[in-house]
Amino acid sequence: MKKYTDTGKKDTRSGFGDGLTELGRKNPNVVALCADLVGSLKMQDFIDENPERFFQVGIAEANMIGIAAGLTIGGKIPFAGTFANFATGRVYDQIRQSVAYSGKNVKICASHSGVTLGEDGATHQILEDIGLMKMLPGMTVINTCDYNQTKAATIAIADHDGPVYLRFGRPKVANFTPEDQKFEIGKAVKLYGGNDVTIIATGHLVWEALQAAEKLSEKGISAEVINIHTIKPLDEDAIIKSVKKTGCVVTAEEHNFLGGLGESVARTLAENNPAPQEFVATQDTFGESGTPEQLMDKYGLNAEAIIKASEKVLSRK
Amino acid sequence: MSDIQELKDFATQVRRDILRQVHKVNSGHPGGSLGCTEFFTALYKEVMHHNTSFDMDGKEEDLFFLSNGHISPVFYSVLARTGYFPVDELNTFRLIDSRLQGHPTTHEGLPGIRVASGSLGQGMSVAIGAAEAKKLNKDKHLVYSLHGDGELQEGQNWEAIMYAAANKIDNLIATVDLNGQQIDGSTETVLPMGNLKKKFEAFGWDVLEIEDGNDMEQVIDGLKEAKTHTGKGKPVCILMTTVMGNGVDFMMHTHAWHGKAPNDEQLEKALAQNPETLGDY
Structure with missing residues (x-):
């Protein structure tokens, strides 16, 4: 890849x-x-x-x-x-x-x-x-x-x-998207194609999702990674199309799992294509002091957490 | 220049409109609306340069922002009767599918409204923003705003008051309706605000007073005087004393009619004190 x-x-x-x-x-x-x-x-x-x-x-x-x-x-x-x-x-x-x-x-x-x-x-x-x-x-x-x-x-x-x-x-x-990109509001960006699991990420978690997909690939798991930069209006077509193919989804965001990207994705899928979903997000908690890396690690907001969630959601298919 | 009697007749009709709007739906805020009838009449009929062919950006015209949005009945009546929308539409006040929402909004596209208000304390900031835009656009027209006295208990006003003086927003005339009443009683019993003139002056505003905000001549003179104070490096405040419920004897000098509509009998009595001048809608 x-x-x-x-x-x-x-x-x-x-x-x-x-x-x-x-x-x-x-x-x-x-x-x-x-x-x-x-x-x-x-x-x-x-x-x-x-x-x-x-x-x-x-x-x-x-x-x-x-x-x-x-x-x-x-x-x-x-x-x-x-x-x-x-x-x-x-x-x-x-x-x-x-x-x-x-x-x-x-x-x-x-x-x-x-x-x-x-x-x-x-x-x-x-x-x-x-x-x-x-x-x-x-x-x-x-x-x-x-x-x-x-x-x-x-x-x-x-x-x-x-x-x-x-x-x-x-x-x-990490700065990894193209310098000359055209930003289209409401348009999802597919970063990796895959067949086993869809990883939908936003913000700082997008880079982590890419790292996770690469490691999953080494384990023989093919992950599709979608960057949802626009949470509203949500690119529902891109989400439905991908999850129809993979049959399960992990959402990843630096936000409470209540009210965030994950819930928007869950609603979209519940209405159109119900599928197992795992949420990489904070679990209805406040944050605390620490370095960004320490906090991402402690609150389960990194590639490792996305890998675990992907393996779990695959087992629920 | 309108004839004073003509303006007074206009105000009397506006009072009828206020009473009939709130009576029909048995809801709304007649007290503050009646108290500000002269102010709205003077502003829209005599003081502001404005275009009734409404354009949201309002370039090259004076703008008005109502911060205490609950006195929508007087705002709607004056907008309709100065030509912003059909007077008949006052019949739809607070009804389902109406452009005349309980509190003024832009959402339904009612001409004359430039921002939603009702949740108190936000209008002065918006007026300042519009005044800043006028300065950027080299537009010499003025921005007017109206605020309730009780509304000044909202802290955002004091952020705005501080900002306006510090940034020399001298194309803004903010009027405070000093009717001394709020929902739970008089402002003196609910939360006394001390000497508002000294407070505004201490923040760096040029403060004028209208002693009787229900005297048409005084209101016109006060607003015209305020215009001569603009462009001098300070925002201008008018502290305008009014009587809540003015023009209807049993609604005056009490907070009881802040948010209460008259019944049939009360309406008849109130209308008798304000005979039809321009024709009811």
């Missing part, structure tokens, strides 16, 4: 920052907001090039969401950035009423999602944000897997008219 190559570890948040900078150059309507986390969100280049199009709101996320909604009235395309926890749970009602229900073209850009935020611990590690956002009618939910994809997604969502939740992370991770 053809192996994917890590072209050098990079953080997905830098993909966001670089995508935003590129957008700033080509789309004069793109504006950005931040709640005192410019460095963490890698927004400084955009600010340096477009100071008049940047709004520093201070530590006031609710106000940031409202201002972003207002900026759309007048044709601006606001990208509002902060940590995932403060971009969702803290301001859920502001997003619900002023953005989603009002149909505003706001891009909520959430860094430091999941446990890989690391040492800051559970107060800052949200594992519920995909669920919160996907339940909002009209909200598009995207969780990118590496630097290149995050950059491509950042650029792509400016052309989508409607609210978007873009989720990315803090640590440097």
